[in-house]
Structure formats: structure tokens, C-alpha cells
Amino acid sequence: MTISLAISPCPNDTFVFHALVHGLVPGAPAVDVTYADVDVTNTAAERGAYDIVKVSYAALPWLLDDYELLPCGGALGRGCGPLLLTRTGTADLTGATVAVPGDRTTAYLLFRLWSADRPPARIEVVPFHEIMPGVAAGRYDAGLVIHEARFTYPRYGLTALVDLGEWWENDTGLPIPLGAILARRGVVDPVAATGWIRESVRQAWADPTASRDYVMAHAQEMEPDVADRHIALYVNDFTADLGRDGHAAVDALLRRAADAGLTPQISSSRATAWTS
Structure with missing residues (x-):
């Protein structure tokens, strides 16, 4: 079994997914990875192009019929907004x-x-x-x-x-929900995918140097110190688990957007990630 994965070439994504992409997560399938800016993956996900995909939280109202939000691997935080x-x-x-x-x-x-x-x-x-x-x-x-x-x-x-x-x-009073990880419904088991990604995050934190060459190879000529600051800012506790504040932030963003007529309405159950 091989799953298709789409993430950005940004240091936070390559840092987080290094172990999964390189076959270092026990029990995880082989991965066919595509690197693309989030505007590209937002559009591709509407076509069901990938099994696991990094998208903007703002794109969820158009995607949650076909994809399930995972509670890990994404980008939320404080002090890291646009x-x-x-x-x-x-x-x-x-x-x-x-x-x-x-x-x-x-x-x-x-x-x-x-x-x-x-x-x-x-x-x-x-x-x-x-x-x-x-x-x-x-x-x-x-x-x-x-x-x-x-x-x-x-x-x-x-x-x-x-x-x-x-x-x-x-x-x-909530963190900023930036990038989400989705698993395609009926194709990828969200429980299993959550386990793979959390183990990849665990390995990334356990040995930050292991992914160094991989991160810099995709960092688009970014200086090493900028890549390090990027990772430190965007890879945090929410990356391992959205938790109560993370889920509240997602709900608040999508509810406000729908109330303002900027995005379609979605049910709260669709916007809730699988948790264990």
C-alpha cells in the first residue's frame, strides 16, 4: 500500500513529516509525496487529489464532505499570524x-x-x-x-x-488556525493516520538534526537560521494535538466566516477532528 501525501516545502512541514516520508514510522505505508504551496493544495483537495493533504483551515468548508480533519500535524499557534x-x-x-x-x-x-x-x-x-x-x-x-x-x-x-x-x-483569546491536515474519507483510516503523524512528530522532536538536510533541500534558498526560527514558531504543542484550544480556534474561525457570509456553513461535527 502507498498513500499520496501533499505538503508544502516549508520547514515546518518537512520537519514534521520527515520520518513518515522516509519510511521511519513503524507500521506506516509507503508515501508518495508532492510538495506544493497551500493555494495549490487547497484547489487540488477539492478534486480529491491526495490521500493526506495539508490545506488552509479557511478551505475546510469546501473539503469536509470528502476529507476528515486530523488532530495533529498542522499549523496553529500564537504569535505566528499573517x-x-x-x-x-x-x-x-x-x-x-x-x-x-x-x-x-x-x-x-x-x-x-x-x-x-x-x-x-x-x-x-x-x-x-x-x-x-x-x-x-x-x-x-x-x-x-x-x-x-x-x-x-x-x-x-x-x-x-x-x-x-x-x-x-x-x-x-484563541490561537490562530493556519494549516490543517486532512485524510480522505473512505481511503485513509483517520485513527491510523493520526498515529503515523504523531510518531513522525515525536521523532522530529527527539532528533531535530535527523531532518536537517531534507528540510534545507526544500527550503527555497532560506537561510538555516530563518528555517530554525520558522520551525520553532510553527511546530508546537498544537502540532501533536489540537486539544481544546485548537478545536475552539477552528470552530471560531469557521463560525465567524460563515456568519459573515464568507464561507459556506458546515456542521460542527464535520469541523471536529478525530481525537483519542
Whole structure:
């Protein structure tokens, strides 16, 4: 048996899934892995393209009929939210062009919730790696960034207009639900998959150096210290188990989005990960 897995090439995903991808998890099947940005996996999952897949929590309302949310392996946390960057530091986005990394990303959903009472901006979906250079060059008035951009945006001469994670935490008291791990219903046993991923996480923490070459090979020319900070920020207790706060954060995000008419309504049972 071989399962198909899609994750991003970001250090947190390669760190977490190193053992599973490399056949180091006892009892787990062989893995055929695809590396793609989350905007790509969000769309591919709608076609049922992968058995286990990393997607944005914001995309769950379109996916949970075919996939089950797993309680581990994803990205939630505190102090790790998306940033809205500008070149000029102006807070007025009336008529501005804002580059976003995907129209079903959690970053964009948080932006839409935050900006609900503000004048509308023009939105352009842009590959993540092009956002900061594009804002710096004046092609976009602002850009919504995630992941390691938290550490590198000053290099581009940019200013953080708002930390949407900080806004979310202050407003809800909950962590930020960024990336989810889903298992395809009727194809992958969610109980077994949860065990495989938790063991992969355990091995990653037990020997962080074991995945070093693998992480850096996919880190898109990222400096080692930035990769280390990326992992430290996004791989945390929620990676091993969503727990009560993690589930509450997911529920709050999807409920607010549906109430605002930004996403379809889903049942609470569909949004609850399998737990043991």
C-alpha cells in the first residue's frame, strides 16, 4: 500500500513529516509525496487529489464532505499570524491593490474579517514568493504574507501595517488556525493516520538534526537560521494535538466566516477532528 501525501516545502512541514516520508514510522505505508504551496493544495483537495493533504483551515468548508480533519500535524499557534505589509506605512487601503497568497487561505480570510468595516481594496492573488518583492517595487500597495516573511520583511524596506494573528488573538483569546491536515474519507483510516503523524512528530522532536538536510533541500534558498526560527514558531504543542484550544480556534474561525457570509456553513461535527 502507498498513500499520496501533499505538503508544502516549508520547514515546518518537512520537519514534521520527515520520518513518515522516509519510511521511519513503524507500521506506516509507503508515501508518495508532492510538495506544493497551500493555494495549490487547497484547489487540488477539492478534486480529491491526495490521500493526506495539508490545506488552509479557511478551505475546510469546501473539503469536509470528502476529507476528515486530523488532530495533529498542522499549523496553529500564537504569535505566528499573517502580516499585512506596506511600503509607505500608510493605513489607508481605500482603492489599494493588496496582494494575497490565495483566495482560500486562512491569511486572506483573516484579512477579510479584519477589514469588514473598512473601505474595500482590490485583491490580487500572487505566488507567495512574489508578494514582498512586488510590494517593495510598487506593483502592489500592500501584501499579505505568512511564514518566514515574519522574519525577513524588513530586508525589503516594508512596514507591518497590522499583525492579523495578534488581532485575532486579542479579539478571541484563541490561537490562530493556519494549516490543517486532512485524510480522505473512505481511503485513509483517520485513527491510523493520526498515529503515523504523531510518531513522525515525536521523532522530529527527539532528533531535530535527523531532518536537517531534507528540510534545507526544500527550503527555497532560506537561510538555516530563518528555517530554525520558522520551525520553532510553527511546530508546537498544537502540532501533536489540537486539544481544546485548537478545536475552539477552528470552530471560531469557521463560525465567524460563515456568519459573515464568507464561507459556506458546515456542521460542527464535520469541523471536529478525530481525537483519542
